Amino acid sequence: MAVEAREPVVPVADERTLTVLRERALSAMDRAYAPYSGFRVGAALLASDGSITEGCNIENASFPATICAERSAVAAAVSRGNRSFDAVMIATEAEEPTPPCGVCRQVLVEFAPRLAVISVTRGGREARWTLDELLPQAFTPDSMDRR
Numbered sequence: 001m002a003v004e005a006r007e008p009v010v011p012v013a014d015e016r017t018l019t020v021l022r023e024r025a026l027s028a029m030d031r032a033y034a035p036y037s038g039f040r041v042g043a044a045l046l047a048s049d050g051s052i053t054e055g056c057n058i059e060n061a062s063f064p065a066t067i068c069a070e071r072s073a074v075a076a077a078v079s080r081g082n083r084s085f086d087a088v089m090i091a092t093e094a095e096e097p098t099p100p101c102g103v104c105r106q107v108l109v110e111f112a113p114r115l116a117v118i119s120v121t122r123g124g125r126e127a128r129w130t131l132d133e134l135l136p137q138a139f140t141p142d143s144m145d146r147r
Ligand code: THU
Pocket: 034, 037, 039, 040, 041, 056, 057, 058, 059, 066, 067, 068, 069, 070, 099, 100, 101, 104
């Protein structure tokens, strides 16, 4: 599998965990509800305790009510009691790996400022970033302490 972006600064999980994350993100993508855009997305979020929670995009006839796969995974994981994450694997059917949208970056940084973000395509392409490089100078819970 081609790795096109540079390796995250954050140590990513071992290859076996990455393989599981890929499988879980791709299977979550198959459960996406995206009748309006036709753009299906899956996410697999690796918590610091090793557990993995999946999410998919869930669109709505009232378009702004749509939730992205990454935020759907965060909501499910936090609801399960996880608040600390090491990596998120995103899967799409696009030609090139896609990074998370700006809103999802903001939601992810709340719980995982040092997150490894990996994106895969159905065709086997892959890109890796850190959340810090995708969302530099982020507004975080620490920012609130500077009042
Ligand atoms: N989408 C995601 O699930 N994650 C992203 O980071 C980008 C966009 C979804 C939202 C919508 O259902 C579809 O992709 C097209 O924007």
